[in-house]
Amino acid sequence: MSHNTFGHLFRVTTWGESHGPAIGCVVDGCPPNIPLTEADIQPWLDQRKPGGSRFVTQRQESDTARILSGVFDDGAGQVTTGTPISILIENEDQRSKDYGEIARAYRPGHADFTYQAKYGVRDHRGGGRSSARETAMRVAAGAVARKVLGESIRIRAGVVQLGPHRIAPDAIDFGAVHDNALFAASTAVAPEWEAYLDGVRKAGSSIGAVVALEVTGVPAGWGAPIYGKLDAELAAALMSINAVKGVEIGAGFGAAELSGEDNADQMRMGDDGEPVFLSNHAGGVLGGISTGQPVTARVAFKPTSSILTLRQTVTRDGEETDLRTKGRHDPCVALRGVPVVEAMAACVLADAMMRHRAQVR
Amino acid sequence: MSHNTFGHLFRVTTWGESHGPAIGCVVDGCPPNIPLTEADIQPWLDQRKPGGSRFVTQRQESDTARILSGVFDDGAGQVTTGTPISILIENEDQRSKDYGEIARAYRPGHADFTYQAKYGVRDHRGGGRSSARETAMRVAAGAVARKVLGESIRIRAGVVQLGPHRIAPDAIDFGAVHDNALFAASTAVAPEWEAYLDGVRKAGSSIGAVVALEVTGVPAGWGAPIYGKLDAELAAALMSINAVKGVEIGAGFGAAELSGEDNADQMRMGDDGEPVFLSNHAGGVLGGISTGQPVTARVAFKPTSSILTLRQTVTRDGEETDLRTKGRHDPCVALRGVPVVEAMAACVLADAMMRHRAQVR
């Protein structure tokens, strides 16, 4: 993770601002001979595309990804060549006038102030580089990572808490995520949650949420301790997503209330002669190395900072002012965060797989 | 963060196993001309030293650090030279016989199984490389990082939750941490907590905890978005500590229940003509860049997995067995995690400072 590149061997570099001509990424180090076309990428992008429902920003973007390099069709279908894969999405809807006032005033909760403080200059249009629009490229890269991982590894995420509303742990059903507009991991909660979020939206407000992640099929042995632990790399990748304020692995903060007897996952031999764990408080990671159990995590998203209520702030010139963030926005940014969480997990795991097979044949 | 090295410019590489002849670290990239002797390192090591109270492992180690390179005294006192600083601690108490049984059986909750699964071989003595003993070198490196950061930056951590017992947010007092044997951030709770933990200890059990971190004096502008965000790097550094299962920045998981109005920190101009924030739900980080507010985080530690209760497990040879972890251990590993949390924060911040001044003069 270094500036705008992440990963060690499966390396992703993203670029682009919210209102520039385009955004893009370069995926470097990808293994060769993996079938890959735009059709492998677009469905994942469509999941986080703006304008999909009344619960996400109404910015109009088709988010059509083009692959510009790193693939070749030698007659048997287009495959990766092992060279860098450049993916580009043109920005179509760049209504900069919506954002005029924020050229001067810092939007509370946004990165306007900190970018200005750090760099002494910023592209204020739509948040520039700090816009969640950047996450589209994470999703594109994640689509490539999924191809590298193959179908035996299944990565799923869903909203499990929306403001004060929670899905009970034993009611979480990742199969329900794409059956409701809120990406909720339960069809049962959807009606109540939709009504709640409609209220939030109509009030011009916003609300935070928690996204849960579950990855099955990861074999025991991935992760590079001590400082490349699988959970540490996941934590960095997930915390780097816009609006994320917390990451848990397995029992997470709940582990702080557990005794050693209740927390440590006991083991027995499975029917296939492989060790099995009788529980998974570890979230599939022990000592920074995968156990073979599902890798589980939870990610806390703060509420969208763009709201219609007038808020106190200051300008670049040091004047106090009050600001209302007009324009398009999401009442709950976590919804579109679901495919991003999955994508970051995919990238971390593809990288871990490659690192593991480099060191251990 | 790459295998056993972390940091980009202020880079720390650690090595050594629990029961090998020594453990050590190499701190590379340190700025020159910073006064540094063993006396700058030892006090921090003494904070996490085994045997300090009845609440920590009774392993006998003086944990005396020696600096083997990277410093020079040209007549005006010993200073760093800009070359790699090698620090070494000899292991004194290597009672390997205590650990005989675990050569075969995997201790539940420990990394025995995953190290074996990954590498096909492991140093089982005291957990080998996965032992918390490694964190001594993080503390040593953190001591160097503190010297790089200087005295204007103050890094403090303390236990704020012990199992079911919590310190109310407005009662947290980092000044109290070193006035009680539990590193609790409140003197008021100490007697009750000590009694509670004595019970846990006598039962041969263990309990989880939460450690809070607060860093003051960090100027606005540190952090390297998008993938070197200050909070992402903190998350990785903290999650890499043994037994950590969760990391929050600022409001953390609490932000999931907040509205945009309640969460986004409003701004006003301070008396000194600099912007001030009216709250700090952001935890001192917006868009991955420091705001100038205190950087705050919370870290969840699972309970020590070594307990006296008989637990179900399997052996390397695929046999089911029951195991009781005899030998020395901590009833709450988070206590000795307090200086480690501080040290990791120090290293992350020294690195962020150097990266910032590289890019922005």
Next chain:
Amino acid sequence: MSHNTFGHLFRVTTWGESHGPAIGCVVDGCPPNIPLTEADIQPWLDQRKPGGSRFVTQRQESDTARILSGVFDDGAGQVTTGTPISILIENEDQRSKDYGEIARAYRPGHADFTYQAKYGVRDHRGGGRSSARETAMRVAAGAVARKVLGESIRIRAGVVQLGPHRIAPDAIDFGAVHDNALFAASTAVAPEWEAYLDGVRKAGSSIGAVVALEVTGVPAGWGAPIYGKLDAELAAALMSINAVKGVEIGAGFGAAELSGEDNADQMRMGDDGEPVFLSNHAGGVLGGISTGQPVTARVAFKPTSSILTLRQTVTRDGEETDLRTKGRHDPCVALRGVPVVEAMAACVLADAMMRHRAQVR
């Protein structure tokens, strides 16, 4: 230097194949507030553009660079923002039919065989990723690096040996490089060299050459020993250029014949009170750190491997065949290597400057 990214803090990632839709680069870590437009990049690209004279490939490319991110004009002219700078050049002339035969047969001296051996697949069109076309993006990145370095640092290269013809060391004049079609560092040799190279070209053959590099204005102190030595990083950067087979710093291989008395540069105090060196066999680098003297290097280019003479080779299917490389090519690839050598030096130095100021204020 890692796969398709080079640099530590001033980081350049390139992508694209010779006959794909486009080639591009991402320059990450660039300091903010540096004036930068396409007009700063294009002149350098024009120097290595195909079709410039009869001595370079007749492929028709305008090589027009577009900046897609990382810059912003807030009213005072377009400047860098500290975010990644994406630069893209569309490929216009993709006459793939010229390259039909090489889909099967490996061109001697080219990377066809090794790409196939490594990846099991390759984009054979025009050499794909291994084409010298990639060096256009190095030149674009180098243009950005020059802006970072500022005008006090002057980077110049020129051809000093063409096959058997050499310019005497004391006759090298970098001021002459852009006054002749051969980028020769001497106007005197140009007529003879042009006649010689015309002969090579008309024979359908090619010839090797040596390019010399001189950088003035580098202050003493840049370079990051032991493994980030300035000369080691220059060596890697220059050796990574297509067709380069050798790199010398200062006296280079000539130093093997010198005695200690003749080689070691003596010192005296200059009129300005700063130390001066009485010679520069070191090439401006001692112990991997710049001395303040001009940084000098020499780079050997092999002859273009694409020639009209029939050569023995084998096919992907293991059949022996004879191959003549038709199509456009350069009789001396080193000519277009001159701006590439300069660009790589610029990138290495910008990176070294930033690394130095990170560690030493």
Next chain:
Amino acid sequence: MSHNTFGHLFRVTTWGESHGPAIGCVVDGCPPNIPLTEADIQPWLDQRKPGGSRFVTQRQESDTARILSGVFDDGAGQVTTGTPISILIENEDQRSKDYGEIARAYRPGHADFTYQAKYGVRDHRGGGRSSARETAMRVAAGAVARKVLGESIRIRAGVVQLGPHRIAPDAIDFGAVHDNALFAASTAVAPEWEAYLDGVRKAGSSIGAVVALEVTGVPAGWGAPIYGKLDAELAAALMSINAVKGVEIGAGFGAAELSGEDNADQMRMGDDGEPVFLSNHAGGVLGGISTGQPVTARVAFKPTSSILTLRQTVTRDGEETDLRTKGRHDPCVALRGVPVVEAMAACVLADAMMRHRAQVR
């Protein structure tokens, strides 16, 4: 290559000064289950040990390496565990008084001036960190790398030019290197060379040399273009060795005088059904990827800068003075460079092997 660490997956970090208490290295990322004891390392160290003949420095060091971590004997012999391998050599002969004068004056040709210019402080004793003593740890790390590579890969180097004396290319015999005190790749030249070097030594002078490297057994496919090319990584690794001023791959600078017909290595099918090259001007690398041919390089060493002749220099305080470097030194530093060249090649290749198998199964 970053400050004091090199390698991407097989990573070596070295530390220590010439006259500090010890020098050492940490080898990280090493595959597990490779037999490794001190006995695998010591023989290579003995090759570059001081005091071996009258042609090398008379400093008395046993250079005994101790492995402090990363290995374990579980009953079947000591093997690597996949965790960091720490190797330490204590400095025994630290006659600091020999070096008193150079605390003030900069030795011409040494890094005294540049270390002081960069860091504002330096350990002047014996050159501190810039001493060739550091290369002992490269040799130790190289010994581990050899074990990773296995016996099918053979790495050999030898002196092929000593000042004005050269071994004809077709007379080079790496088998002769350890049969003469000069590490010359020919027994025939040894008597004349020894007489010549005795003269140099008795005159208190020194002379440069060229070391040739040949690695056989490298399969086709290693190397990570474009910026992790095998030859670029070799160039950096070799140029980082003390006193090296030039690196050639294959035909090297000689390629500048070749035509395309003479340079490009033609191919035919071998008896085993694998492609073979009819020559090896490429030095075993095309497009940055190994061809399966021997990897060949040549490395130019400057003469030792420490000589008995009085030389002009300046002091740290800006005074002009004349300096004679007393004390122990080598008349030709390249001799002890032979095992270092081999060691760096071993480390680069082990890293390339691991990177290759990470990307391509």
